[in-house]
Amino acid sequence: MFRILIVDDEHIILNGCSFMIKETLELPFPVEVLTANNVPQAISILEEQVPELILTDIRMPVMDGFSLIEYIRRNEIDSDIVILTSHADFEYARKALRYGVNDFILKPIDEASLKKTILDCHQKKAKEAEEQKNSYYMKILTMFLYDISAADLLLTDEILNDLFPFTYFSMIVAAMEEPPSNLDNTEALLKQYYNTCHCYYLSEQKQLICLCNHDTFFVKPADLKEKLFQTLGIPFILGTSISSSSIHKLHHLYTNACQRIFYHKAFGSNENLTGAACFSYQDCIQVFNETDESKMQKALLHYIERINLVKDPSSFYLEQIYISFFQNIVLYLEHVGIRENTDEILTLPQELDSTDKLIKQIIFRICQIRQKIKSDYSDENNEVLINQLLDFIKSHFQNDISLDDLSEAVGMHPNYICSFFKKATGQSYLTCLHKERIFAAKKMLKETDLSIESIARQVGYNSSTQFARIFRKYEEISPSEFRSQ
Template sequence: MRGKLLLVEDQAYFRKGLRKMIDENATGWSVIGEAENGEEALALIAEETPDLILTDIRMPGMDGIAFAERVRKEGLDSELIILTGYEDFAYAQAAVRFGALDFLLKPCNEAMLLEVLEKAYRKYQEKLVRREQLLAEERGREDASLRAALLRLPYHGPKTNMESLTLGRAVTFAFVDSYFPNDKPYRAEDLGLLQFAVANIIAEHACRQGTDGRIVAVEYDRYAIVHEEDGQTEWRSAAASSITRYLGLSVTLVAAGVIGRFADLPDLYEKSCGAGEIERTRHRPSAVPGQIGDASASCDAKVKECQLVLTIALASGDPDRLRHSLEERVARIADQSLEEAKLEALALAIATKTVSLQSFQIAQDDRLFGERISRLQGIRSVKEASEWADGAASRFLQAARQWREQNNHNVIARLQGYLEQHYPKSCTLNEMAEQYHMSPAYLSKLFKKETGENYSAYLTKVRINKAALLLANTDMKVFEIASAVGYDDPNYFTNVFRMLHRMSPSDYRKQSR
């Protein structure tokens, strides 16, 4: 997952040089815009909301300090790196009070730039993980309020928040007959694992059907699914069948209708509890968690965190980084209790399954996945749980490797075709690397190997050749042609054209006619 970076520098040549170094290296950042001064930058920030701003200290109009102050006053969360000369360094330190992350002395070389960008990217990753944790905490509070409302208990939080989550949406209730059927060797310690597995299977089927929603454990064997109403019913029976097939549990799903008023929720729940004269055992095992749904909610948070970490590692295009991320997830299992170890292992497996589908378009065989979950439930030691998780990690790494090998096949030919059609667009190495799921460094190396040219030189040649055709065959003005082939600055375009053709665009036009 790349961060969005904004360059603010009044010297066009230096700004272009910075962008070139960023685009051609695996920095984790995509340049989403350039500005010559603070006012221009503020306008771009309003449109793009960058995660990082690299700004000069000395600019016409609003200088870097005043710009940093405006960024903070407007409540923007973007990190700031200040570009400064030696003579301005003491002045630049005033930006610390506005939260400047670091300083970069001009003139800077590539190594200096990459060092501060790497530091900024680590901070960005930490912020993403923390943001996901805060969202999980907020979701947990909302789930607790929804659960309390369904059970006619007092709840905390404004009613308006709960209404926005529920009004006009449909609700389905799921009832588990028993987590401990006679033909399954489940133990009380497996309850958290079983709860999460049931909730995940239901959520996955609802998501496949496009009925985007959320699932909440109301009681230890009862769930509420608040979702969009689209008239589809197949996902309910499919979810029940999958739970029986994978877990050997019997589950009934009841469509309770659309929520017209938040106050109607407990009535809908109680009515559904009696729908079809459903009879269920009310046996509660001794190891029921103190808070209903705690284990399930905890595992759900683990899944989301793991998905984020894996997505970031994949976006970096670095296989070693991906492997290290997975090894860390598996290693943490060794220090946990058996119940926690199994939940952690299941969270890892579900996260890798989801990311495989999203990133590689590889769907795991549901039957095999169900069999693996059944094996996990039978595990009786932390060591076995760790080995089970290691197997899930290894399968994901293998899928990533196969996908990368297949994707790399003829990727340069496909990229060249893309550039022929989209050369007026930005088409930076970073953007192309993200599009083809590689690191910029790897794509650059592969491109050089296949074509004998570096990427930026090739893109420049494509653009200038297109410009030459327009100069020879149209009456478009030079600045119009510059814009048409991807250059915002006509003067910069003229300099590049002159380097390749040994003459100005105007002279080329005269010679061609």
């Protein structure tokens, strides 16, 4: 429902404008009209609901239209404002541009002008809503790819609940050599099984990723792979994650789905090797990050004994355990953004014919990998890298900078950039970006007469509402309050 609030002390204009909107304009969408004959009445309405469009007079008793506009901006109400004015008041009304007023309508009001104003506002709001939704989905992508928290991405519980209203989440990942021709068809198919679904195609990873939200814990349709192949028309390897009731576990779900793809590549459909594929991701990472070699040996022996379902394992079976372990390490290194030669890591050692040799070879390869990482990522290189990243943010803060942009700028993996930036500066790259934008905005608020909406867009935000929310987070006052200091 598109809401319009009309504020005018002249009852003829108030009622006439309301009647025109409801009865004669023939708008192509449903409209609710709210009316107030003074500013206090309008404020009472705004305390209860937020209209998309506010049509207001300037000259009114008790409080004038500027007082209303100041209230709207101070309280960060996301409404477009159009001033109703006579020719005599026009110069006076121009002052309202400072407050980010969207337009003027001259009295007496004619149908054509009023209809155009409403249609323009509706189109603008619809476009903003679509852009905002797409922006949220890209932040969700950042969440599960790089394990960045929703709070760092400024995704509130209200936003997340609106995007994903159902209880459970799961991730479907399809590894494919060719891009899918139509994501909409894939989403439509998955919505036959899940309540909601949003799909991404990542060309660099060659992955189709589908984030599913559903109201039952267990959803695993037997014919999904066949139906997906019919829809996509290209070969793929499918990995379906477990389910979780927490949206903050999306990265774990993505990792789980990718792990299943790795296992399929390593073992295919050979059911006799199921045990060899049972190394958990967390088991492997715990061993990889352990610095005490005796503890590494003990942990590996425990994990291998747990999964070793064969009494006297053959060399082939032990090789599959080795591959399974390092498939998880490859996945982990990708997560933290470290580029290593996957084929080299997964190269099998010779004479892997006993559990003892398996453990020794795993530890030997871990030490090799860790030594190479230490050499490649020295402190001297890190200092140069952080300066490059900070310079890039300062030069491009007006744009919607992503981890992929930073990655391309310095030639490093986005996962590594994410973890490295926070370790080097004590804050996420997004916090640094917001601070740079706020610094520039404060300068513009003090030194120019630009509207807050204009400043918001010039420093990289989609709307004055988003800008005001972030400004208040870092400065503890609104942009309007800062400007008036």
